[in-house]
Amino acid sequence: MRALTWHGKHDVRVETVDDPEILNPRDAIIRITSTAICGSDLHLYDGYIPTMQKGDILGHEFMGEVIETGTGSTLKKGQRVVVPFTIACGACFHCSKHQYSACDNGNPADNQDIAMELYGQPMSGLFGYSHMTGGYAGGQAEYVRVPFSDVGPIVIPDGIEDEKVLFLSDILPTGWMAAENAEIEPGDTVAVWGCGPVGLFAVQSAFLMGAERVIAIDHFPHRLELARRFGAETINFEESATYEALMEMTGGIGPDAVIDAVGLEAHGFFVDNVIDQIKASTFLGTDRPHSIRQAIIACRKGGRVSMPAVYGGFVDKFPLGAFMEKGLTLKTGQTHVQHYMPALLNAIIEERVDTTFLISHRLPLEQAPEGYRMFHDEQNTVTKVVLKPGMAFGAE
Amino acid sequence: MSDSTTCASQDDAPLTASKRSDAVDAATAALVEAKGDTLVGRTVTVNRPREELYNFWRDLSNLPAFMENVERVDVIDDLRSHWVVKAPGGRTVEWTSVITEDRAGELVAWASEDGADVPNSGRIDFRDATGGRGTCVTATILYDPPAGAVGRLIAKLFQREPAIQARRDLRRFKQLMETGEIATSARTRAQREQERD
Numbered sequence: 001m002r003a004l005t006w007h008g009k010h011d012v013r014v015e016t017v018d019d020p021e022i023l024n025p026r027d028a029i030i031r032i033t034s035t036a037i038c039g040s041d042l043h044l045y046d047g048y049i050p051t052m053q054k055g056d057i058l059g060h061e062f063m064g065e066v067i068e069t070g071t072g073s074t075l076k077k078g079q080r081v082v083v084p085f086t087i088a089c090g091a092c093f094h095c096s097k098h099q100y101s102a103c104d105n106g107n108p109a110d111n112q113d114i115a116m117e118l119y120g121q122p123m124s125g126l127f128g129y130s131h132m133t134g135g136y137a138g139g140q141a142e143y144v145r146v147p148f149s150d151v152g153p154i155v156i157p158d159g160i161e162d163e164k165v166l167f168l169s170d171i172l173p174t175g176w177m178a179a180e181n182a183e184i185e186p187g188d189t190v191a192v193w194g195c196g197p198v199g200l201f202a203v204q205s206a207f208l209m210g211a212e213r214v215i216a217i218d219h220f221p222h223r224l225e226l227a228r229r230f231g232a233e234t235i236n237f238e239e240s241a242t243y244e245a246l247m248e249m250t251g252g253i254g255p256d257a258v259i260d261a262v263g264l265e266a267h268g269f270f271v272d273n274v275i276d277q278i279k280a281s282t283f284l285g286t287d288r289p290h291s292i293r294q295a296i297i298a299c300r301k302g303g304r305v306s307m308p309a310v311y312g313g314f315v316d317k318f319p320l321g322a323f324m325e326k327g328l329t330l331k332t333g334q335t336h337v338q339h340y341m342p343a344l345l346n347a348i349i350e351e352r353v354d355t356t357f358l359i360s361h362r363l364p365l366e367q368a369p370e371g372y373r374m375f376h377d378e379q380n381t382v383t384k385v386v387l388k389p390g391m392a393f394g395a396e
Numbered sequence: 397m398s399d400s401t402t403c404a405s406q407d408d409a410p411l412t413a414s415k416r417s418d419a420v421d422a423a424t425a426a427l428v429e430a431k432g433d434t435l436v437g438r439t440v441t442v443n444r445p446r447e448e449l450y451n452f453w454r455d456l457s458n459l460p461a462f463m464e465n466v467e468r469v470d471v472i473d474d475l476r477s478h479w480v481v482k483a484p485g486g487r488t489v490e491w492t493s494v495i496t497e498d499r500a501g502e503l504v505a506w507a508s509e510d511g512a513d514v515p516n517s518g519r520i521d522f523r524d525a526t527g528g529r530g531t532c533v534t535a536t537i538l539y540d541p542p543a544g545a546v547g548r549l550i551a552k553l554f555q556r557e558p559a560i561q562a563r564r565d566l567r568r569f570k571q572l573m574e575t576g577e578i579a580t581s582a583r584t585r586a587q588r589e590q591e592r593d
């Protein structure tokens with residue numbers, strides 16, 4: 001099959017590799033019909049995530065048709081499914097609490113050691129996202145092997161096109177969980193840092209959860225414009241001082257809840273080898289969390305901090321004092337996608353959330369490297385790239 | 397919680413987490429036969445009942461399914477079994493093991509017989525986890541890294557690896573018991589075979 005493979009910083013290629021096979025009873029093989037490039041993939045593209053290997057197949061936002069099932073799979077050939085990016089078993093203690101991204105068993109035993117060193121306990125497996133999270137081949141390919149297919153994939157009813165439901169795989173649940181973690185109360189003002197896909201879905205979700213005002217912060221005019229379309233007020237941080245603007249806009253109180261949907265990418269995650277760093281006795285900062293720092297400082301006293309943005313290592317100058325003195329709470333984590341999928345599928349069917357507004361570009365899988373380059377270099381206008389393995393060259 | 401796997405005179409931390417140099421002596425006094433001087437221990441919580449886990453484990457021929465380095469376990473009789481274990485350089489090491497204590501649903505203890513390539517002893521304890529979370533499975537292993545040139549090669553595997561191997565094996569045991577399969581990120585059968593070698 002053809003697949004998008006990683007070879008190093010800014011070097012991804014479409015290559016021919018062996019087709020995936022059923023290896024465990026609960027597996028299914030999916031023929032990919034649509035797959036997206038994520039902001040998280042840019043962290044890989046920029047070479048910031050350790051434990052990548054040359055030839056790794058990327059992609060964790062994908063959907064397609066079931067073509068083969070193991071004896072323990074509950075899926076049927078021909079069904080259309082969206083697959084969550086978190087690989088979870090459905091049987092361990094964490095899965096029973098719907099903390100799917102903390103699943104004990106989704107990550108193969110040998111791959112758990114690195115996360116164990118870094119984080120104290122290993123996390124679930126993820127598709128196409130380095131060997132620390134399992135080393136699973138991703139879905140920017142013609143076919144993919146999906147483990148625990150009786151737990152993760154959600155079956156899509158006929159008549160709903162791919163583009164409406166594709167984002168159930170990651171960014172829609174991620175934006176939703178970010179808003180849920182902000183514990184929004186009626187009358188609240190919520191500030192969202194970052195108007196990428198995650199931030200934009202957080203904006204929509206915050207309004208649906210009853211926020212009176214949402215203030216979105218970014219520096220790309222087109223992305224800010226998309227946030228305005230959903231009713232958000234906006235701050236362009238290149239033109240205004242974010243903290244001052246927020247304080248003035250909230251009558252000197254500060255936002256009731258703040259959401260960091262930026263993450264390590266914008267400010268550089270400069271780890272070559274995180275493991276070496278944690279073993280070093282001086283804990284050097286590895287993430288430079290400008291947006292989370294700013295969010296904590298701006299947040300009102302007793303407010304809530306939600307952090308969907310990905311951080312991988314250690315942070316420097318984290319405003320722990322402000323955090324404590326103001327009595328803030330912080331909620332974060334990789335999204336428990338399986339938990340949110342059914343309700344959000346309904347929300348899409350009932351047209352309570354808009355998903356397709358985000359897609360700016362559609363490309364055949366063969367042009368995936370071009371898609372990465374565009375998403376990386378032209379962030380203002382390239383808001384989301386969807387890859388289609390079956391599509392003819394040069395389309396849209 | 398204080399029981400035989402901890403050093404009661406000090407506190408509740410297990411002996412396998414001890415920083416004290418006499419931990420091995422304390423372990424051989426209270427826990428395992430004196431078959432070595434290197435102590436390894438690891439606990440994992442498995443979301444299944446104690447009896448089920450004990451029963452699976454007590455059928456020793458099941459163990460190679462999740463113990464990656466174990467090539468074969470031949471069950472000789474109710475207490476004795478012969479082990480063939482992969483070592484570096486395509487070699488294998490072997491020993492015969494005797495069950496020294498066996499309490500249904502609670503524990504299995506063993507010790508290698510004289511003449512073992514790598515003398516070892518140990519026990520697997522099964523205890524109810526708190527909060528209805530299943531079973532805490534604790535492996536406590538004592539072994540004697542061999543001397544000599546070949547010994548050093550073997551030691552390379554057995555000195556550095558047992559702690560890592562034990563925790564990986566326990567994770568695979570947990571996966572098998574909780575999910576019915578052992579997670580792999582391989583894409584093809586050929587890849588999975590390669591990873592197992």
Ligand SMILES: NC(=O)c1ccc[n+]([C@@H]2O[C@H](COP(=O)([O-])OP(=O)(O)OC[C@H]3O[C@@H](n4cnc5c(N)ncnc54)[C@H](O)[C@@H]3O)[C@@H](O)[C@H]2O)c1
Nearest residue numbers: 039040194196197198217218262263266308309310334335
């Ligand atoms: N928690 C999860 O499970 C999960 C899932 C998906 C993505 N993520 C993470 O969420 C984050 C956002 O993802 P995305 O796909 O929207 O990424 P993206 O790169 O498309 O968007 C990030 C946006 O932040 C803006 N930005 C940069 N610096 C800023 C600043 N100082 N203040 C305000 N805005 C700033 C950028 O201009 C950009 O528009 C990433 O860190 C990604 O890894 C997390």
Ligand SMILES: [Zn+2]
Nearest residue numbers: 038040061170
């Ligand atoms: Zn994603």
Ligand SMILES: [Zn+2]
Nearest residue numbers: 089092095103
């Ligand atoms: Zn699980």
